[in-house]
Amino acid sequence: MTITSLTSLASPNRRTFLKTSSALTVAGSGLMLGVSLGVPSAAQAAGTLYTPNAWVHIADDNTITLLSARSEMGQGVYTSMPMLIAEELNVDLRKVKVAIAPPGKVYTNALLGAQITGGSTSVRDGWEKLRIAGAQVRTMLVSAAAAKWNVDASTLKAENGMVIGPNGKKATYGSLAEAASKLPVPEKVALKDPKDFTIIGKPTKRLDTPMKVNGTAEFGIDVKLPGMVYASLQQCPVIGGKVTSFDASKAKGMPGVIDVVQIPDGVAVVADSYWHAYKARRALTVQWDEGPVAAISNASMLDGIRKAADSGKVIAIIPTKGDTAGAMKDAAKTLKAEYVSPLLAHATLEPMNFTADYKNGKILLIGPTQFQQGAEGSVAAALGIKPEDITLKTTFLGGGFGRRLELDFIV
DSSP states (O other): OOEEOOTTOOOOOGGGEESSSEEEEEETTEEEEEEOTTSOEEOOOTTOSOOTTOSEEEOTTOOEEEEEOSOOSSSOHHHHHHHHHHHHHTOOGGGEEEEEOOSOGGGOBTTTTBSBOOTTOHHHHHHHHHHHHHHHHHHHHHHHHHHHHTSOGGGOEEETTEEEOTTSOEEEHHHHHHHHHTSOOOSOOOOOOGGGOSSTTSOOOOTTHHHHHHTOOOBGGGOOOTTOOEEEEEEOSSTTOEEEEEEOHHHHTSTTEEEEEEETTEEEEEESSHHHHHHHHHTOEEEEEOOTTTTOOHHHHHHHHHHHHHTSOOOOSSOOOSOHHHHHHHOSOOOOOOOOOOOOOOOOSSOSOOEEEEETTEEEEEEOOSBHHHHHHHHHHHHTOOGGGEEEEEOBOSOOTTGGGOOTTTO
């Protein structure tokens, strides 16, 4: 599997969004198609290979690329998303490459209202839009072949990355891509009948496993840039707490330390390596104002839940049918039990991290996030710069669990 770097891509210019349901553009001499299903698409400058307006790109060398709008954090979207495209395109799943999409409205998760990976929604959100994108590309490639050979499109079929005619004539998708890009995007396309699926619903090996085995998969903590320095943060153990005072005299004298800086909710040690920053942070002495939530504990939260349940003001979280109260009243025997599940720590195997490269008023952000638009917007607000001056590249996530929906570790 190939994960294509998109570090050169900026966020889509809001003025370029088109009020159409889909967009088709020429990318080099290839075919690029984006389907938004109610979310506006963005126009693309001709000659640019990857831009944030498309889901599918077919190059003239027959390379098929999917821009994944969802973050890979172990749940398998870098396999499930290509499966949707490959099924409708009738190509081998392992022929589909993945490029990581930058922030953009076209990539909005319709179930969550933003470019978010979470809530087990990736396949539900992409199920129709990605299959339609694949089917539209397939239809246009067949139409291009029909025009080239002067035959009826109904006599052709698309399979294994080629369009095949009744007389055995064949053309690769790549050779037809440029001609297909000049055709109108079909508004309605026929999706494959589930009984004809050869990829969806079938056992398959994850496409990203080899990368994780051989060490080529890039997680946020793997990022290294020329001249890079590292910061390790000492934060208040209680959410909302603030620094009242700190002693950094010992930390500043340790090897590799460049500076110690107070931030709104903690203290950052900046050093020439992560290990030096980490060791110096351990040498800090920090006094905290833990704030109004310091007294909250698992026990106090459980007590509050019990009191709420006993108050009678209970809101049903499952559909109710029939006369429950009557059935309970007439029952020969009733049981009462309490089941408790503690608050789970959203603890990821990969520590919270992000890399920022600031040059000439523009910033490159690289790291693991479940919320691309939020990352871009929060950094823009914190630094007082325009979102258009931020380029964001999402790496593999070493676990997410909703923790990387938060933006504190990025800002």
